[in-house]
Amino acid sequence: MIRLDPDAILDRLAREIPTDLHDDVYLIGSLAAAHHHRGQIELHGVNTKDADLIVQPVGNIAAVEGIASKLRAAGWAWKLDFAPAGSATTPEDALPDVRLLPPDPGAAYWIEFQGLPEVEQAEPVRRTRVVVEGGHFSVPVYRFAGVTARGLRVTPLGIRCATPSMMALSNLLGHSEVGTHRMSSPIGGRECLRSAKDLGRVLAFAYLGDRREMEDWLDSWLQALQACFPRSWKILGARTGAGLRALLADAQAMSDAHWATTYGLLSGKGVDQASFVALGRAFLADLVEPFEDRCRKA
Amino acid sequence: MRIEHSTISPPKGFMAAPPGSPYELRRRDGRVVVEIKREAGAVRDLHAALIQLAKVVKRDRKIEWGCLVLVRGRMTAEKAFNEWTEIVDGLLDAQVRKRLALIWIEPGSFATRPETPELQALGASLKESLEGVEAAWRGRRANVTPALFEVVKVLLHAWLRGRGPLAVGEIQSAAGVAYATAANALAFLEDRHEVTRRSDRSAELTSFPTASWSEILALSESLRRPAWYADRTGRPLDPEFLLERLQKRVPEGVAVGGVVAARHWDPSFNLNGTPRLDVTLHALTGPSLADLLARIDTSLERSWRADERTVLVVHPLSRRETFFERVAAGPLAIADPVETLLDLQEMRLVPQAEELVRALRKGHDSTRP
Numbered sequence: 001m002i003r004l005d006p007d008a009i010l011d012r013l014a015r016e017i018p019t020d021l022h023d024d025v026y027l028i029g030s031l032a033a034a035h036h037h038r039g040q041i042e043l044h045g046v047n048t049k050d051a052d053l054i055v056q057p058v059g060n061i062a063a064v065e066g067i068a069s070k071l072r073a074a075g076w077a078w079k080l081d082f083a084p085a086g087s088a089t090t091p092e093d094a095l096p097d098v099r100l101l102p103p104d105p106g107a108a109y110w111i112e113f114q115g116l117p118e119v120e121q122a123e124p125v126r127r128t129r130v131v132v133e134g135g136h137f138s139v140p141v142y143r144f145a146g147v148t149a150r151g152l153r154v155t156p157l158g159i160r161c162a163t164p165s166m167m168a169l170s171n172l173l174g175h176s177e178v179g180t181h182r183m184s185s186p187i188g189g190r191e192c193l194r195s196a197k198d199l200g201r202v203l204a205f206a207y208l209g210d211r212r213e214m215e216d217w218l219d220s221w222l223q224a225l226q227a228c229f230p231r232s233w234k235i236l237g238a239r240t241g242a243g244l245r246a247l248l249a250d251a252q253a254m255s256d257a258h259w260a261t262t263y264g265l266l267s268g269k270g271v272d273q274a275s276f277v278a279l280g281r282a283f284l285a286d287l288v289e290p291f292e293d294r295c296r297k298a
Numbered sequence: 299m300r301i302e303h304s305t306i307s308p309p310k311g312f313m314a315a316p317p318g319s320p321y322e323l324r325r326r327d328g329r330v331v332v333e334i335k336r337e338a339g340a341v342r343d344l345h346a347a348l349i350q351l352a353k354v355v356k357r358d359r360k361i362e363w364g365c366l367v368l369v370r371g372r373m374t375a376e377k378a379f380n381e382w383t384e385i386v387d388g389l390l391d392a393q394v395r396k397r398l399a400l401i402w403i404e405p406g407s408f409a410t411r412p413e414t415p416e417l418q419a420l421g422a423s424l425k426e427s428l429e430g431v432e433a434a435w436r437g438r439r440a441n442v443t444p445a446l447f448e449v450v451k452v453l454l455h456a457w458l459r460g461r462g463p464l465a466v467g468e469i470q471s472a473a474g475v476a477y478a479t480a481a482n483a484l485a486f487l488e489d490r491h492e493v494t495r496r497s498d499r500s501a502e503l504t505s506f507p508t509a510s511w512s513e514i515l516a517l518s519e520s521l522r523r524p525a526w527y528a529d530r531t532g533r534p535l536d537p538e539f540l541l542e543r544l545q546k547r548v549p550e551g552v553a554v555g556g557v558v559a560a561r562h563w564d565p566s567f568n569l570n571g572t573p574r575l576d577v578t579l580h581a582l583t584g585p586s587l588a589d590l591l592a593r594i595d596t597s598l599e600r601s602w603r604a605d606e607r608t609v610l611v612v613h614p615l616s617r618r619e620t621f622f623e624r625v626a627a628g629p630l631a632i633a634d635p636v637e638t639l640l641d642l643q644e645m646r647l648v649p650q651a652e653e654l655v656r657a658l659r660k661g662h663d664s665t666r667p
Contacts, residue, residue, distance in 0.1 A: 207532065211539050275532030282531050282597030 006034030006041070009109060013051060014157030016102045018074055021067050024060070025053040026160035028114075028148050028167060030264055033201070035161050036153065037208040041265065050099075051111045054145060054162075058116045061128040061139050068098055068113070068132045075103030078135075079110045085135025092127045095138035115141035116149060120229055124174070144173040146228040151220065164205040165217045166224060171198040172288065173225075173236060175243035178253045188263045192256040199247050200257030203276060204265035206283040218291050225295070237295025241288035248280045309423035319646060320350050320605065321364075328360055330420070334367045336516065341373065344381055346602040348398070353606070356394050363417070367401045367424055375402045379411055403428055442513045447521045448473035448617045449483040450510050451636045453493065453503050455621055458635045458655065460662030463500035474618035506655060515643055522640065523614060525587065527598035528607040535609045537575040540594050541630075544577070547593045548629045551584025552577060553622040555613065555633030556641040560650065562625065562632045564657035569650055574608055576641040578633040581616045604644070611644070613637065 009031060017025070027035075029052040034041055055063050072078075078085070083096035098113040115128060127138040147169050148162040155161060175195040182191045206214070221240075225233040247253050258276045262269070271279070308314060312323045312332070321333040331354060335347050347366055355364035368378055382400045390398070401421045402409045408425045410417040452472045456464050464472075470480035484501050487493035492507040514521065529535055541558060553559070556576025560567045579590060590612065591598065598610055613633075621634035633641070635658055642651040 211533075211536060212542070269532075271532045275530060278530035278597075278599070279532065282529075282595075285596040 006031055006038055009051070010035055010155050010159055010161075011157050012102070012104075012107065013111075014155060014159045016074070016076075016104070016107075017159070018070055019158065021070060022158045022160070023056075024063055024067060025055055025113075026149070026152050026162060028052045028054055028145070028162040028170075030201070032161035033164050033167060033205065033208075033265055035155060036164050037265070040208050041267075051109055052114060053111050054114045054116055054148065055139070056116055056149065058118055058146070061115045061130060061141070064098055064113050064115070064130045064137075064139050065132050068100065068130075071100055072133065076100040077103075085137060087136055090136055092129050092138050095127070095129060095136055098130065098132065098137045098139060113139050114145060115139045117141050117143055117146045117228075119146075120231055121146075142170075142174060144170045144228075147173075147221075147224040150224045150227070164209060165214075165220055168202045168205045168217075169221045169224060169240070171202050172240050172244060175199055176239060176246075177243055178246045178250050183260075187260045190256070190259055192260045193253050195243055196247060196253045196256035197260040199244055200261040200276075201265065202244070203257065203279050203283060204261045206287075207266060207269070207271065207279055214287065217287055218294065221291055222294060234295050234298055237298075238292050240292050240295070241284055244280060244284055244288060248277065248284070254280070307427050309420065309427055314648075315646070320354055328358075329362045330365065331355075331361055331363075332365045332367055332420075332424070334369060334424075336369045341377075341381055342602060344368070344373075344378060345385060348382065348385055350603065350605055352390055352394050352398060355397050362397060363399050364397055365399045365401055365417070365420065367403060369403045369428055375404070375409060378402055379409075382411060442510070442517050442521065444521060444616075445473070445475045445479045446483045446486065446510075447514060448475060449480055450487070450507060450514065452617070452619075453487070453501065454507065454511075455634050455636045457503040457506075458658040460659075463496050463502040465498070465500045469501065472617065472619035472621075474616070515640075518640060518644060522644075524644065525612040525614075526601045526604050526608050527591070527595075527610040527612070528601045528605065529595075529597075529609045530599050530607060531597070535574075535607070537572045537609050540575045540610055541572075544575075544594050545628060545630050549585040549590065549593065551580035551582070551620070552590060553580075553620065553631035553633040553637075554578075555637050556611070556645070557647075559632045559635075559638040560642060560654055562623070563635050563638060564654050566657070567650065568653065569647065573645060574604075575610045576613065576633070577610065578613045578615050578620075578622075578637050580620050580622075581614050582618065583620070587612060611641070613641070 010027070013027070014022070029050070031051050055061065055067065077100065079099040079101045080096065086095040099110050101107070101110045117126070121141065121143045124143050126141045128141065130137050130139055148166045150166055151163050152160040153163060175198055178193060178195050181194045183194055183197055187197065222237070225237050229236055247257060254277060255273065258273045261276070262271065308323050312325050312330075315321050315324050315331070321331045323332040323334070324330065333347060333351055335343065351364045351366050355361050379400065379402070386395050386398055399417050400411045401417065401424060403421065403425050408421040410421045449469060452469050453464070456462070466477065466480055466484065469484070470477045473480060475483075484493055484495070487507065487510065488495060490509055492503060492510055493501050494504045495501050541554065544552070544554070554576065555578045556574065557567075557569055557572050558575070560569070577590070579587070584590070594610060601608065604611070615637065622631035623634065624631055635654070639651050639654060642654065
């Protein structure tokens with residue numbers, strides 16, 4: 001976990017990713033959020049480790065092979081300390097993700113690739129094998145990542161970023177319960193629950209966001225969910241807050257969420273856990289429950 | 299005209315706290331702050347006042363003593379000190395604990411915890427200052443009844459707006475009190491030379507009713523029964539956002555007061571920003587409190603008193619006539635100038651309240667006999 005200046009790293013990404021690839025990928029995760037909220041967090045920077053890139057369009061997983069090859073040709077290096085590249089006999093769920101380090105050895109981040117799901121993807125994550133330079137990797141396609149492709153913002157140097165609104169919806173839908181899965185990399189020395197980290201980030205968006213803008217989230221959430229899940233949006237939307245409610249009811253998980261968030265987007269903000277819980281309840285009441293109602297009554 | 303928030307003259311070396319402060323007095327060097335609670339009735343009042351003071355002391359390391367003064371409390375001194383010890387010793391960290399003091403004052407005596415010479419001297423000074431107004435205090439509760447409160451507000455409204463004398467029936471009707479009650483209230487105010495009667499028995503204020511107003515302010519909380527709401531999320535407070543939300547879904551029987559209304563009544567009103575949203579809720583025509591909150595912000599939490607996280611205050615208005623003012627510029631009504639003054643006083647914006655009175659009277663004083 002390292003502290004990064006979001007604008008500097010985005011400018012760097014824009015320079016280090018060949019221009020002809022800019023339209024094939026967009027950024028999600030903490031760096032995309034940090035870019036959106038750079039006014040509020042610029043004094044503190046953001047703690048992160050990676051830049052998550054989603055490859056567009058839907059079904060274009062094979063493009064990862066081409067993009068990774070181009071980046072390799074441009075001097076990017078494999079980051080294989082999580083796991084070595086697999087072979088043709090390695091099962092897909094044991095293959096490492098595609099992770100690349102930028103050419104500048106001083107760069108303190110790496111990129112990871114994800115794919116965009118097809119409409120109505122049912123599995124929480126679908127892994128697709130890609131082969132780059134003879135090594136076998138997998139590209140995860142998360143079920144609710146599709147909503148993040150809507151309303152992308154473009155940085156001055158041309159890198160596209162997902163909006164906090166859509167990342168919040170994706171994270172809310174992606175965790176309908178707290179679960180037991182923990183982060184493989186500790187955050188501040190603590191192996192936080194994955195759901196707590198992702199749902200905590202939603203609350204960070206709620207803290208950093210302009211409440212006037214957030215009033216428009218309901219409409220954009222509805223449009224995104226209907227576009228990505230034209231058949232099941234009512235059922236999915238009606239339980240958008242299930243994971244957040246479970247998180248708020250679980251003190252240990254909430255502690256993880258607070259911990260992960262204060263190491264991330266809310267670093268240096270002095271948000272205590274009681275305020276964080278109040279923030280969760282407020283977000284639920286202000287946005288999530290009205291959204292669930294709209295889906296339920298539609 | 300001088301509107302006093304405090305009925306106490308500050309002891310030597312002390313001054314009234316700046317407007318909006320969560321305490322009443324401060325020593326000139328800022329190292330001692332004093333909050334005075336009069337007739338505190340319940341243990342929870344003590345708890346709330348102590349917690350508020352602890353926050354002030356914790357935030358400002360320059361403060362050597364944060365003193366809570368209980369005057370004529372309705373609990374015993376022993377009970378107050380026991381509660382104090384339990385909270386201070388049990389809940390607060392040492393850095394805050396050792397800088398907090400409780401001073402108990404009742405007619406003829408006082409006590410302090412801890413019993414340092416400095417606090418004993420302060421207790422003696424405060425007791426002396428408070429004894430100077432004890433006589434007024436003794437009669438105060440009997441004088442300022444809710445009915446008198448409403449009658450004074452109706453008269454003051456007419457005076458501030460230059461409406462001239464009001465017939466007793468008008469006053470009775472607007473205040474929503476019985477004819478005899480209105481007549482008695484007028485007689486009381488006449489005895490104080492705050493009201494003058496015309497030959498047709500109509501009545502108007504002779505000037506700003508300083509004595510009655512001072513008594514009203516001292517009992518403002520119990521007379522007005524405001525409901526305070528706080529944002530506990532840690533987000534920056536944004537009362538103007540709450541106002542925008544209310545304006546989108548305006549219910550009947552609701553008007554905005556406080557600083558927003560003050561700017562309406564006096565376009566040159568001198569205050570940067572909006573510290574909180576004050577809303578007047580008419581009991582006869584307005585929505586329920588729950589409905590009103592649903593329109594503004596469902597996530598706000600009710601608190602026992604105003605503190606630095608207070609973002610919304612709802613003031614119930616029970617009299618028949620609202621005196622709300624409709625403005626063409628927006629959908630939301632404006633609370634009358636008297637409710638606005640009371641809101642400003644609650645926020646301890648005393649100079650601004652005085653200035654508002656002057657602005658409203660401008661023009662009326664020179665044209666009226």
